[in-house]
Amino acid sequence: MMQRGIQAIACAALALSSMGCSVFKLTADVSSSTSWSGSFDGRTVSGTGDMKVDMGTRGQTTKCAAVQKETRQGFLTVSISGGESKTTTAEFGVVTVCS
Numbered sequence: 001m002m003q004r005g006i007q008a009i010a011c012a013a014l015a016l017s018s019m020g021c022s023v024f025k026l027t028a029d030v031s032s033s034t035s036w037s038g039s040f041d042g043r044t045v046s047g048t049g050d051m052k053v054d055m056g057t058r059g060q061t062t063k064c065a066a067v068q069k070e071t072r073q074g075f076l077t078v079s080i081s082g083g084e085s086k087t088t089t090a091e092f093g094v095v096t097v098c099s
Helices: 002-016
Strands: 025-032 035-040 043-048 051-057 064-069 076-080 085-088 094-098
Touching (some): 064 076, 076 094, 085 094
Antiparallel strands (some): 025 076, 035 064, 076 085
16 A cells, blocks of 8 residues: 555656656557467456557566467467567467566
């Protein structure tokens, strides 16, 4: 609870300085040529092709995404907020990334 208050104050200060507050938001970027399904910080999301998934705000805990291809062919690439990306082309392959 206190962490959110500190983040709110930091966001307000950054907004006043015209720098924005996007540094606290985390987004998983999924790029795929096939259908997929996964857990994004505990929330299940399914899709086909490319999608951006909101993962909330950065806190003191690590946020992870574990995503699996639902087909034999194709590729799946996942990254969180421009961090390290991981790719699989394996049949029903899984990638896990954390930030």
